[in-house]
Amino acid sequence: MATERIQMESELRDRLRAPATGNEAVEAALSRRYDAGFVTDIESDSLPPGLDEGTVRAISARKHEPEWMTEWRLKAYRHWLTMTPPHWAKLRIGPIDFQAISYYSAPKGPKYKSLDEVPRELIETYDKLGVPLHERAKLAGVAVDAVFDSVSVGTTFQKELAAKGIVFCSMSEAVKSHPELVKKYLGTVVPQGDNYFAALNSAVFSDGSFVFIPKGVRCPMELSTYFRINAGHTGQFERTLIIAEEGASVSYLEGCTAPMRDENQLHAAVVELVALDDASIKYSTVQNWYPGDENGVGGIYNFVTKRGECRGPRSRIVWTQVETGSAITWKYPSCVLRGDDSAGEFHSVALTHHCQQADTGTKMIHIGRNTKSKIVSKGISAGRGQNTYRGLVKIEKGAEGARNHTQCDSLLIGKRCGAHTFPYIEVKNPGAIVEHEATTSKISEDQMFYCRSRGIGEEDAVSMIVDGFCKQVFRELPMEFAVEAKKLLEVSLEGAVG
Amino acid sequence: MLKIDNLHVRVAGREILKGLSLEAKAGEVHAIMGPNGAGKSTLGNVLAGREGYEVTAGTVEFEGQNLLELAPEERAAAGVFLAFQYPVEIPGVNNTYFLRAALNAQRRQRGEAELDSMQFLKKVREKLAVLHLKDELLHRAVNEGFSGGEKKRNEIFQLALLEPKLAILDETDSGLDIDAMKLVADGVNAMRDPARSFLVITHYQRLLDYIVPDVVHVLAEGRIVESGDRTLAHELEAHGYGWVAGRHAPAGAA
Amino acid sequence: MGAFLDSMLAGRDGLGGVRAEAAAALLRDGLPGPREEAWKYTSLRALEQRRYAPAPGEATDVPALAAFALPGVDGARLVFVNGVFQPALSDLQAAPGVEILPYREHPGQLDKDLEGHHGTGSADAFLRLNTALVEDGASIRVVAGADAGAPIHLVILGAPAAADLAWQLRLQVELGAGARLSLVEHHLGNDEHAHLGNLVANYVLGAGARLELLQVQDAGERATLIRRGSFHVGEDAQLAATTLEAGAQMTRHDFRVHLAGRGARLESRGVFVLHGRQHADTHMDVRHEARDTSSDVLWRGVADQRSRGVFHGAITIAEGADGADAALSNKNLLLSPQAEIDTQPALEIYADEVKAAHGATVGQLDEQALFYLRTRGIPLDAARRILVSAFCSAVFADLQPAVLRERLDELLATRLPQAGE
Ligand SMILES: Nc1ncnc2c1ncn2[C@@H]1O[C@H](COP(=O)(O)OP(=O)(O)OP(=O)(O)O)[C@@H](O)[C@H]1O
């Protein structure tokens, strides 16, 4: 069922290439498409659509999980059954048929023991996406875990990292190789019943990354996971858990793409971060799931629960996200600031074009004393896109000296888009200072005219101004990602002007 | 080079320019003076192609082509440059990046080779030195947090870098201290060239001591009401605009 | 059905028309629960369990006129005690072109106004309650071009009665094209009763009209007060509102403005000052529905002791409302470890030629200012009081006449933390 044609994609490219004159503008226009929209022709082993206890057991069995893990999943599943889907205040969305989704899909064949065994098609897929899994690419100096549909197909640099006591592997592997760590931390930041999609994920999660940085270790390289949905009619339910022990630090990157399809596919991930005393975790996302076409047909439903807990004093968690993909994005990477003097940050760029909808933001829960949080959110709406910032800053009674600063800016491009800002500020400590500022405007005509009067064309001027608008957030990304993010923004804005 | 004939312009439903004519030949410096609200900046904006300025009558020819039908960036590529009275801030957009994008966009449009970053930086360094601008300004965002004087000098710096054929300086001297004004004037004078013309809009005769104009115009109520040589500027300084108005009282009726 | 609705609606079978519809809807949906977004921070659980005697009940102790006079507010006067119009205390003499009709004396007008506003209603439970049961209130109409002159004083007073009462009041204010009206909505009472007041006010401003509204809420400290003001602002019309929330145990104030005509403008200034166990929830909801409309909202809040202040300030710019310019600022001081402030500014924007901004802060007094005052010899307590009071009165800075402004400052001063507290 998942064997679909690459030809379609190449035909599309040929059509686009037709008027090519070798000139740069055309080249540029060409690249302004959903580049990651191709399908990899590989046979897969998928579960039939549908969800019941049998499905949950089947997933667990395919992954050869221990009994406790199966039970954990079943508990979540039973809880999920008692829950009702969230009420979408600001989203246009049809009901999701959870029985029409396949909850497991993996490339066929035995599990690859090393990267050398990974089939050529897969390596090429990631190559094409700019994610190097093969040996020579190790020069890039980024350790990569690649998740293809429901399973991890390979993790690079494992040996090198292991030498420092760092564990970086797929979640499935971790369940077997580090059960004590998984048992200790899984579900402690995002409880099984936290919300509808988190409960679903807890029941059926397939794969994802597991990172453990032991006490005092600074992870010597960026860790990154590349998620790819390939098969049709499947959902992706990854689960990521990152633990930084006392004094440890790590920077983790995540990228996501999916083929162009005219169905809506569900992606419901859960990410948990735990930072102990003095630990620091930086989590960056460039999300480019297929957004659907201009008319809103197809695209990924991206319903994600991401939460980090600064458990120890002086710990720090930084979320950075660039969200350009998905038909619907619904995520609020959050920080629970439990440790005294701990700090949380959220830097976000969310772009909606055509019929995309994004409802994203963060929650900063200040519990410890002198906790600090910072929120920078940049929303860009174009076409008929709807972009909502929703955030909560909560200062609990004991959070003496807590500080928050929030800045939310929205940029409007076009007449039919929407930009919305819904911050919630709850303060119970008189020694706290919370500041929130938000602005919404269209691209300034003065700025446009200034650029154009210096010879810069309209489209370029727009991307230049938009890029400037997002600079504060891009600065938080590792270099390669920042470049990628900027490019993505340009691509996503294609046709937004005029 | 530039030929404006009977130009009428409406802004926000109000006629601001009411039959303005002016001709500047290659190599000439024309000063434009006039009371606040006379339409000087309006003229600059119309020449640069700002939206919302509706030309209801008249023509503007630039090197024999109809300037009014070109987009702002096409005018820039054709060689028109406006140094803004109030340069806008563009947060997050790096100044160097902006300049290079502008220069290369213009070169592309003219079918010239783009400059690579080494060539570009070399050029930038040269021009910076002439204007005594701080390097540091280049690393900041376009005009962001610049002082009033820095913004004006940045405009002249862009002028030097982009080397247009026609430069319109809209009150570039306002807000500059004496030394900065001399620097700006030196920068402009260094750029004087038989193939380049200037429209210098100013309120102060002092600037014209440094940038010596070939012609001085008085713009009042949307028209050029008086033109003359540089001595006209001195007369204005001495007598104010009322003096011109007095001499031309009923002229508007014509 | 909870005790509250039971006490309100039992035996009211004879209602007809819109009243019956409203009562039925209320019984069907009940009071909003905690999951209802608009009531997120204000729980009605306790209220649901309370019983009230049906109004009108006899007031036992009505204060003399002087007790509620405000300097500079010397136009016509309408006095309601426990929800009942008091002809003896009122003075309906008004400028030409101004018509004031108390509903108790003009029940036909009330029916007409209720009908007129039916259908525009929302699912709001208190609006339904009001529609079902209201018998009193007034309509105030200013004909096109007329200037109502001196401010009309609307006094809404809670007085001790044999039992705690629940009263409903309705107000219909209409300004014809170019008309001008200055209106003072004044709530007051003492602590010897715990009535529930429910006021629904509809305002319609015709083209070019201007309404200056001052709301002084100084109700008794055990009272519950629910208010809902809806403003329809026509072309080039202006609404300038100043609001002070100082009294009541529990208050909910909905302030909904429809900038419906091109060039319509709103300026809203407000402050809440809370102490004890007071709970004040203000919901500003400003909708830009036409081109070139502007809104400027500036609210402040102070919460001391065990009080809780809630501010929700939503600005919506509808599709096509190009040229809209909206600004909202909400600043709060939290003065006690047992107090809480929840603020929720919101922007919803569906047009692109707009400028919209909001800001919200919760914090304490500026340390530097405090220090400055102390270096000038002012003791810490006094310095605090000075700064808190300055923080609040910024809201009244433009209010005229000065005597009225001073009176409000005095009122505020009695509500601010006292020295040594
Ligand atoms: N965008 C606009 N909208 C409305 N009026 C405008 C606009 N631009 C210019 N005007 C009006 O046009 C007239 C001319 O303005 P302009 O800026 O050209 O004057 P100026 O001669 O440059 O004055 P100054 O010496 O003060 O710079 C002024 O009355 C101004 O208010």
Ligand SMILES: [Mg+2]
């Ligand atoms: Mg000017």
